[in-house]
Amino acid sequence: QVQLVESGGGVVQPGRSLRLSCAASGFTFSSYGMHWVRQAAGKGLEWVASIWYNGSNKYYVDSVKGRFTISRDNSKNTLFLQMNSLRAEDTAVYYCAREGGWNYGFDYWGQGTLVIVSS
């Protein structure tokens, strides 16, 4: 069965960095686009970043451009999110999600990892 397991969250001071990982299993990871979505406490969903199946194209929400970098290692079935220059407003649960196909939607989600940016 498809599984996505995030890790790497924690408490970090403003301006510092954190790297999130998402370990994928149960499907051919290298065939799917992948995404990061975040949700602040009591707030809605915010798409953060995406990467094509082969890593050739990456997209970001404006608020993280230049600070966050999405990447993947298809040999290790792992998705990453490098977060630099963190701000208090980046505090959220971060989910990785699989894009099921062209115009398909995000059909599988991890359980999320909590990032708290605080001094």
Next chain:
Amino acid sequence: DIQMTQSPSSLSASVGDRVTITCRASQGIYNYLAWYQQKPGKVPKLLIYAASTLQSGVPSRFSGSGSGTDFTLTISSLQPEDVATYYCQKFNSGQFTFGPGTTVDIK
């Protein structure tokens, strides 16, 4: 950038009622739209993709329609287990923006 809005922001309905949620894009997005359900404390669940295609395993009381800028999610007969927040999401131009959500509860 294309903005997504939803209405209403919340609603309360009785069991068995027909419920309709509207999602609007600030520019046309063809049918590049998905709907999700998120129950309290849970991970979002894909309900509808390509504006009107029901995801496998989703009850048939859920349906989606629309294209261009205006979309709707309909629950034909509201059930207690449908209490959740519902989000639309656009799928085009490398931006996957979610709507602000509509919270549905039972009257």
